[in-house]
């Protein structure tokens with residue numbers, strides 16, 4: 503903040519003399535100050551004084567720059583972090599309100615995009631005139647900070663409001679606006695840092711599939727959907743656009759997430775292939791039935807003999823299909839639920855299904871599994887395996903997504919895992 507660029511524009515008023523001490527004080531504190539003077543301002547306070555105090559040439563008209571290639575009103579408007587018009591006479595306020603650009607100061611005002619401050623200084627009747635008041639209102643509505651003039655005896659020997667604020671008040675106003683601007687810039691960059699998945703599309707599958715036998719019966723598994731739902735919530739919190747392709751579960755989906763309900767593995771396959779077209783990250787946390795009934799009956803099956811043999815046919819391996827048809831830049835994460843030889847079995851799945859990453863857990867480990875709110879997993883990558891401690895499913899969701907982002911950006915996954 504100490505090296506903020508402050509542009510000060512002086513228009514014609516006896517109050518111009520007060521700007522000398524303001525420029526002196528700001529420069530001593532390390533601010534970079536540049537000054538524009540209108541012709542009338544220069545008659546009240548010579549450019550030489552302000553040049554000496556700001557350690558820089560004073561700009562008095564559009565064509566007096568030493569550097570001919572420089573267009574002063576554009577260069578100065580780009581340079582400024584804050585633009586103070588002080589003293590602001592009735593004329594410059596009227597020109598600013600109307601967008602008139604007929605000299606260097608008014609052209610620079612029109613080109614400026616930084617925070618604007620104005621310290622009016624004029625005769626009380628000029629200040630109270632409805633035209634001036636309307637101009638001030640217009641500028642205020644456009645976001646200008648108006649530093650009200652004080653009441654008192656004016657240079658024109660009339661008493662009333664119109665005396666420009668004191669240099670200390672101008673300095674305080676400048677610092678307040680710079681601090682506010684700085685705080686909003688910091689909060690913008692904090693928001694960006696907090697939302698690393700902004701602009702990314704994340705597709706998560708979750709929960710079990712149900713393979714129907716007849717209108718009464720189905721084959722399924724114990725998946726609660728908790729881990730997939732926690733990943734969807736984490737993706738939303740990290741700023742992503744999230745689609746949750748979900749089998750039948752009893753938990754509520756996170757707000758702000760698109761839900762595509764499915765029942766069977768074939769439904770899931772159709773939904774995932776559709777969603778994968780536009781996805782940056784795909785996470786297959788669903789517990790997919792490997793087989794479905796060869797025959798599905800429209801009517802309830804009646805019991806007959808002492809034994810019953812039902813024929814099953816294999817379901818498509820959705821993750822393997824997604825892995826074989828990965829889009830450029832897409833990152834694919836699979837899950838593996840094992841009961842023995844966790845790392846070895848999981849590595850075979852990672853490689854055979856062409857995943858970038860696989861989250862493996864052992865159903866028999868305490869704190870891991872279907873119905874819990876926690877998980878203990880290993881993360882497998884093409885070149886390494888990481889064993890994580892007990893995590894809540896939501897914390898694990900954040901780790902998985904940040905790791906996928908590192909993989910997509912070609913960064914080391916190390917930082918995301920710490």
Ligand code: CTP
Pocket residue numbers: 767786787788789790791792817818819820821822835836837838839840851
């Ligand atoms: N998966 C899939 N389609 C299937 C079966 C599994 O997309 N038909 C996905 C799961 O969502 C999971 C990963 O593949 O991300 C591993 O699932 P898992 O059930 O652990 O392994 P399987 O491949 O089914 O192998 P196995 O049953 O022999 O352990």
